[in-house]
Amino acid sequence: MIDNPNTGMSLIVKTITRLTVGLILLFGIYIVLHGHLSPGGGFAGGVIIALSFIHLMLAFGKEAVASKISTRLASNLESIGALMFLGIALMGFFGGSFFLNILNKGLPFNLFSAGTIPLSNIAISLKVGIGLLAIFLALVILENVKKEK
Amino acid sequence: MTLYFLCLVLFCVGLYGVLRKRNLVKIIIGLGIIEYSMNLFFVLLGYRFHGRAPIDAQGQDILNMVDPLPQALVLTSIVIGLAVTALLISIAIKIYEKYGTFDITKIKRLKG
Amino acid sequence: MNITSIIPLFVIIPLFSAFFISLIGKFVKRGIVGGISAAACFLLLILSLCGLAALRSAAGGVLVYKVGGWVPPFGICMVLDGLSAFMLVTVNLIAFFVCIYSLSYMEKYTDKPKFFTLFFLMLTGMNGLIATGDLFNLYVFLEIASIASYALVAFGTEAEELEASFKYAIMGSIASSFIFIGIAFLYSYTSTLNMADMAGILSAKPDTWVISFVTVLFLMGFGLKAALVPFHAWLPDAHPAAPASISAMLSGVLIKALGVYAMIRILFNVIGMTSAYLTTLMFLGALSMLVAVILALSQWDLKRLLAYHSISQIGYVILGIGLGTPLGILGGLFHLFNHSVFKSLLFLNSGAIDYSADTRDLKEMSGLKEKMPVTAATNLVASMSIAGIPPFNGFFSKLIIIFACIQKGHMGYALAAVIGSILTLASFMKVQKYAFLGELKEKYKDIKEVPFFMKFAMVGLAVICIVGGLLLLPPLKFFLSDAVNVLLEGRNYAHIVLEAASK
Numbered sequence: 189m190i191d192n193p194n195t196g197m198s199l200i201v202k203t204i205t206r207l208t209v210g211l212i213l214l215f216g217i218y219i220v221l222h223g224h225l226s227p228g229g230g231f232a233g234g235v236i237i238a239l240s241f242i243h244l245m246l247a248f249g250k251e252a253v254a255s256k257i258s259t260r261l262a263s264n265l266e267s268i269g270a271l272m273f274l275g276i277a278l279m280g281f282f283g284g285s286f287f288l289n290i291l292n293k294g295l296p297f298n299l300f301s302a303g304t305i306p307l308s309n310i311a312i313s314l315k316v317g318i319g320l321l322a323i324f325l326a327l328v329i330l331e332n333v334k335k336e337k
Numbered sequence: 338m339t340l341y342f343l344c345l346v347l348f349c350v351g352l353y354g355v356l357r358k359r360n361l362v363k364i365i366i367g368l369g370i371i372e373y374s375m376n377l378f379f380v381l382l383g384y385r386f387h388g389r390a391p392i393d394a395q396g397q398d399i400l401n402m403v404d405p406l407p408q409a410l411v412l413t414s415i416v417i418g419l420a421v422t423a424l425l426i427s428i429a430i431k432i433y434e435k436y437g438t439f440d441i442t443k444i445k446r447l448k449g
Numbered sequence: 450m451n452i453t454s455i456i457p458l459f460v461i462i463p464l465f466s467a468f469f470i471s472l473i474g475k476f477v478k479r480g481i482v483g484g485i486s487a488a489a490c491f492l493l494l495i496l497s498l499c500g501l502a503a504l505r506s507a508a509g510g511v512l513v514y515k516v517g518g519w520v521p522p523f524g525i526c527m528v529l530d531g532l533s534a535f536m537l538v539t540v541n542l543i544a545f546f547v548c549i550y551s552l553s554y555m556e557k558y559t560d561k562p563k564f565f566t567l568f569f570l571m572l573t574g575m576n577g578l579i580a581t582g583d584l585f586n587l588y589v590f591l592e593i594a595s596i597a598s599y600a601l602v603a604f605g606t607e608a609e610e611l612e613a614s615f616k617y618a619i620m621g622s623i624a625s626s627f628i629f630i631g632i633a634f635l636y637s638y639t640s641t642l643n644m645a646d647m648a649g650i651l652s653a654k655p656d657t658w659v660i661s662f663v664t665v666l667f668l669m670g671f672g673l674k675a676a677l678v679p680f681h682a683w684l685p686d687a688h689p690a691a692p693a694s695i696s697a698m699l700s701g702v703l704i705k706a707l708g709v710y711a712m713i714r715i716l717f718n719v720i721g722m723t724s725a726y727l728t729t730l731m732f733l734g735a736l737s738m739l740v741a742v743i744l745a746l747s748q749w750d751l752k753r754l755l756a757y758h759s760i761s762q763i764g765y766v767i768l769g770i771g772l773g774t775p776l777g778i779l780g781g782l783f784h785l786f787n788h789s790v791f792k793s794l795l796f797l798n799s800g801a802i803d804y805s806a807d808t809r810d811l812k813e814m815s816g817l818k819e820k821m822p823v824t825a826a827t828n829l830v831a832s833m834s835i836a837g838i839p840p841f842n843g844f845f846s847k848l849i850i851i852f853a854c855i856q857k858g859h860m861g862y863a864l865a866a867v868i869g870s871i872l873t874l875a876s877f878m879k880v881q882k883y884a885f886l887g888e889l890k891e892k893y894k895d896i897k898e899v900p901f902f903m904k905f906a907m908v909g910l911a912v913i914c915i916v917g918g919l920l921l922l923p924p925l926k927f928f929l930s931d932a933v934n935v936l937l938e939g940r941n942y943a944h945i946v947l948e949a950a951s952k
Contacts, residue, residue, distance in 0.1 A: 226392065231416055260475070267472040274465055280517065316416070323423045327430065355619065368622055375626050379633045407636070410585055414629065417592045421622050424596065428603055428615050435608040446609055447686045 195249030205247040212240040216317075222299070223309040230312025237313060238320035250328050259329070262322035269315030276307050340381055347374035361429045361439045365422065372418040376411045383407040452503045455496055456514040456527045459537065459576040462489055462496075467569035474562025483552040486565045490541070490548040493576075497537040504534050505927065513582070513950045521582070521950050522646040528582035528946055531931025536579045536710050538928075539786050540702045542913075543793050544572055547701075550797055550906035551694040553899070554804060558605060558692060567604075571597035571698065575706040582946065584632055584642050584715075591628070591707055595621050595674075598703060602691045613690035617683045620673060624680075628670035631663045638663075645950075648719045648943035664726060667715060668733075675708020677767065678737040681760045688759065689752035689809070693800020696752060700759045701793035705785055709763065713770055718935075718942040722773065730771030735862050737764030738869040745876050749811045751799050751884070754876060755792070758835065761869060762788045768866065769850040770936075772857055778933045780849030786929075787842045787917055791834040794910040798828045801903055802884065805896045811880065816889035820896050823904050825885045827911040832881060834914045836874035842917025 196202065220233030245253045300306075351374060354367025383404030391405035429439070436444050466489040474482055504512060512529040515521065529537075548568070555561050574594025581587055599621065603614035636642060638659050639650045651660070673680040684704075688696050716722060738761050745757035766788065769781025799809065801824045808814055818825040834841040837848075847870060854863035898904070920928055935942070 227390075229412075231412055264472060267468040270468040271465070271472070274461070274468070278461070320419075323427075327427065355623070361615070364619065368619060371623065371626055375629050375633070378630070382633060382637045406642075407633075413585075413589060417589075417596075420596055421599075421618065424599055425615065425618055428611055428618070431603075431606060432608075432611050432615065435611060444612055447613060447690075 192249075195251065197247050201247050205243060209240050209243055212243065213237060216240060216313075220309050220313040221306065224305045225299070230309040231316055233309070234313035234316030235320060237317040238324075241321050242324055245324070245328070254325060254328065257321070257325070259322060259325055262318050262325060265318045266315055266322060269311055269318060273308060273311040273315065276304055276311060279304070341378065344374050344378040344381065347377070359440055359442060361432065361441060361444075364441070365425050365429065368425070369418065369422055372414070372421075376414050376418075379407050379414070380411050452507075453512045453514045453529075455500060455503070456512065456529055456580055457516070458496055459493065459580050460573055462493055463569040463573040463576065467566045467573065470562050470569070471566040474566075479561070482562055482565060486548055486569070487552065489569070490545040493541045493572075494545045497534070497541045500529055501534045501538060501928070504529060504531070504931070509945060509949050510931070511945050511949045513946060515950060521947065522641050522643040525581070525583040525586055526643065526645075526946070526950055527580045528645075529580065530935050530942075530946075531933075532710075532714070532935040533579050535782065535786075535928060535932040536706060537576065539789050540572075540575050540579065540706055543701045543789050544698065546906045546910055547694045547697050547793065547797075549902050550697075550800070553902040554692070554694055554800055557804065564601075564604065567597050567601050568695075568698075570594075571601065571703070575702065579706060579710060582644050584635065584644055584647065584719075587711060588625075588628060588632055591674075591711065592625060594703065594707060595625065598695075598699060601695045602687050602699075604692055604695065605690075610690040613686040617687040620683045624670045624673035627666050631666035631670065634659060634663050634666075644714075644719050645943045645946035648721075648940045649947070651720065652940045652943070660720060664716065664720060667712065668729070671708050671712035671715075672733070673708075675704050675712065675763055675767075676737075676760050677708075677733050677763065678740045678760065681737070681741070684760060685753055685756045688756040689750060693752075693796055693803060696756075696800075697793040697796040700756065700796060701789045704759070704763060705766075705789065709766060709770075709785065713936060717939060719940075721940050724773075727771050727773045730767055731859070731862060734764045734766070734768030734771055735865045737761060738768065739764075739865055742869050742872045742876070746872065751802070751809050751811055751880065752796070754811075754880065755795050755799065758873065758876065759788075759792060761873065762792065762835070765847065765850060765866065765869070768862060769853065772853050772859075774853055774857055775933055775937060776849060776856060777853035778936055779929055780846055780853050782932050783920070783929055784843075784846035784850060786920075787834070787846050787914075790910055790913050790917065791831045791843060794827060794831040794907060794914065795835070797903070797907050797910070798824055798831065801899045801907070804899055804903070806893055811883040814884050814890075814893070815887040816885070817893065817896075818885040819889055820893065821898050823898060823907065827907045828885065829881065830911045830914050832877040836877055837870050838874075840918055841914055842920075845918045845921060 193199075216233050216236030216239075218233075219228035219236060220230060223229035223233065241253055241257075348371060351367045351370030354370060355364050358364055358367065383406065385401065385403050388401050388403035391402040391408070432444065433439060438444070466485060470482055470485060500512075504510065510530060513521075514527040514529075516525045516527060519525070551564070551568070555564055558564070571594050574590045574592075574597060577590035578587055578594065581590065599614055599618040602617055603610050632642075635647065639647050639654075641647055641650065669680070673683075676684045688700050691699060716726060741757050741760035741764065745754050745761070748754040748757060762784070766781045766785045769777050769784060772778070772781075801821070802814065802817065803809060805821060806814060806817065830841065834843040837844045847866070851863050851866050854860075854866065919925060938945075
C-alpha cells in the first residue's frame with residue numbers, strides 16, 4: 189500500500205518524507221516541552237506535531253493516516269485534552285485561587301521548573317494538534333464523499 | 338512610522354479582497370489578510386528603541402527588551418483566526434455541494 | 450474559600466459540560482445527555498441568583514476575584530458588580546428555558562450531543578464576557594461566543610442556512626478585527642489592559658484624538674454585534690435560518706451580552722461619556738427603531754418578521770441608555786430584560802409552529818388556535834407585551850423610556866418611540882390574525898400540541914412576562930437600580946474595584 193505508485197506523490201517525495209517526518213515530530217515535542225524556557229509553547233508545538241501527520245497524509249495519500257485515526261477517535265482525544273487543561277486549572281482551587289501555580293517551582297532555567305506551566309503546555313498541544321488533524325481529516329473525507337456522487 | 342502605514346496598506350488590500358471579489362475562496366483569503374495585518378500592527382506597537390528579543394537566558398542582563406505582552410496576545414489572536422478560517426472553509430465546501438457554484442452573484446436565495 | 454469563589458464557576462461549569470458531553474455523547478443513552486445539560490443550566494441559574502444575593506451584603510457593592518492570586522493590575526480579575534449581576538441573571542434564565550425547550554425540539558435535527566457542546570461553548574463565552582474585568586479577556590470570550598454562534602446558525606446544513614451563516618461569519622469577523630484595533634490603540638496609549646486601571650489612567654490624561662478614534666472603532670465593532678442600523682444587514686438572514694431554540698438564544702441574549710453590554714461597559718466606565726457620544730447613541734437608537742419596524746411591515750415569513758422586530762427593540766434600549774439620565778438608563782435596562790423574555794418566547798412559539806405544522810410562511814397557516822391552545826395563548830401574551838399593552842411588562846419599560854425623553858426635552862425622539870410602538874402593534878395583530886385566528890385548513894387536521902418540555906418552557910416564560918412589571922416595586926427595585934448606579938458613576942469604577950481588589 190505504501191509503495192503504490194497510484195496514490196500520493198512521486199517517489200522522491202516519498203523517500204524524503206520517510207526520512208524527515210520522524211524528525212519533525214521530535215522537533216514539535218521539543219518545542220512543547222521547553223515552552224517555559226524558549227519561544228514556542230503549546231500552540232506552536234501542537235501545530236508542528238499536527239503538521240508531521242499531515243505531511244504523511246499528503247505524501248502517501250490519505251489511506252496512510254485515515255485508516256489508523258478515525259474522526260471519532262480524534263474528537264474524543266480533543267475533548268480529553270480540554271478536560272485535562274481544565275483539571276490542571278481546577279487543581280489550583282486546593283491552593284487558594286483558580287489557576288494558581290501549586291507545584292514545586294524549582295530553580296529557574298531548569299527543565300523541571302515553573303510549576304504547572306509545562307503540564308498546561310502539554311494539554312494545549314494535545315488539543316491543538318489533534319484539533320488541526322481532525323479538521324484536515326474531516327475536509328478530506330468531505331472531498332471523498334463529494335467525488336463519489 | 339512607515340511600518341504602521343504599510344500595515345494600513347495591507348489592511349486595505351484585504352478589505353478590497355472582501356468587498357470586490359466574486360469567488361467565495363478569494364473572500365476568505367481577503368479576510369485572512371485583514372486578520373494578519375492586525376496582528377502585525379499589534380506586535381509592532383511593542384517595539385522599544387534598541388530592544389532585543391524578550392527571552393530571559395542565563396548570564397545575560399535584563400536590559401532593553403521589547404514589550405512581551407503584545408506577543409502573547411497575538412498568539413491567541415492567530416489561533417482565533419485559524420479557527421474562523423477553518424469554519425469558513427468547511428461552510429464554503431458545503432455551499433459548493435448545495436448550490437453548485439462558488440460565485441456569490443448566484444448564491445442569492447435569501448432576499449427582502 | 451470565601452463567597453467570591455463562585456465567580457469563576459460561571460465559566461467552569463459550561464466549559465466542563467461542553468467537553469464532557471462531547472466525550473460521552475456517543476456511548477450513553479439519549480436521555481442522559483439531556484439530563485446533564487438541564488442540570489448544568491439549572492445550577493447556573495441558582496448560582497446567578499446566589500451571586501445577586503451575595504452582592505447585596507458585600508461591602509462597597511463590588512465582589513472581585515483575583516485569578517491565580519495575581520493582584521491587579523498585573524493579573525486578570527473577575528468583577529461582579531450591579532450591572533454584571535443583572536446581566537448574568539438575564540442570560541442564565543433564558544439559557545435555562547431554552548435548554549429545556551431543546552430537549553424535545555432537537556429530535557427533528559440530527560446529532561444532539563454536538564448541539565449541546567456548541568450551546569454550552571456559547572454560554573461559556575457570554576458568561577465569561579459579562580464577569581471579566583480585563584479588556585483582552587473580554588475580546589477572547591467575545592470570539593468564543595461568536596464562533597460558536599456561526600457554527601450553530603449553520604446547524605441544519607440546508608442551502609439557505611449555509612448562505613446565511615457565511616454572511617454572518619464574514620461580517621462578524623470584520624467587526625471583531627475593528628474591536629481588536631481599538632484594544633491595540635488603547636493598550637499603546639495607557640500601557641495597561643485592566644479595565645479599572647485603564648479608567649484611572651484615562652481620567653488623568655488629557656483627551657486627544659486617539660480617544661475619539663477608539664470610540665468610533667468600538668461603536669462600529671460592537672454596533673455590528675448588537676445589530677444597530679446601519680450595521681444590521683446580517684440579522685434578517687442569520688436569525689431565521691438557525692434552529693428555533695438557537696434563534697431565541699441569539700436574539701434574546703447574544704446580541705445583548707456581546708453588543709449592548711460590552712459597548713456600555715467600555716463607553717461608560719472606561720472611556721467616559723461626553724454629550725457628543727450620547728447624542729450619537731440616541732440617534733442610532735431612533736434610526737434603528739423606525740427603519741426596522743417599517744421594513745418588518747412587508748414580511749410574510751414569520752421568523753424574518755421577528756428578526757426585524759429584534760433590531761427595532763434594541764433601538765429602544767440604546768435610545769434609553771443614550772439619554773444619560775437615571776430614569777432613561779433605568780428604562781433602557783428594564784427594556785433589555787423584558788425584551789429577552791418576550792422575544793425568546795416569540796421565537797420558541799414559531800419553533801413550536803414549525804415542529805407541528807412544518808411551515809414558516811404566514812400565508813399558509815391559519816386557524817391554529819383550535820389544535821394548539823398553549824402556543825396560541827403564550828403567543829397572545831408575548832404579542833401584547835412587545836406592543837406595550839398594560840399590564841404586561843413591555844408597557845412599563847416603554848412608558849419609562851418615553852417619559853425620560855420628555856423629561857429631557859427631546860420631543861422628536863419621544864414621538865418616534867410612540868410611532869414605533871404603534872407600528873409594532875400593527876405587525877403583531879397581523880401575526881395573530883394569520884396564524885391563529887380564522888378557519889383551520891384541510892392539511893392541518895391532524896396536528897397535535899407540542900410535547901411537554903416545550904410547553905413547560907413557553908409557559909414559564911409567559912408567567913415571567915405577566916409578573917415582570919412587579920420588578921419596579923420598592924422591595925425588588927434593587928435588581929435594576931444597582932445596575933443603573935454602576936453606569937452613572939462612570940470612571941469611579943476604577944477606585945471602587947481597585948480598592949476591593951487590594952483587600
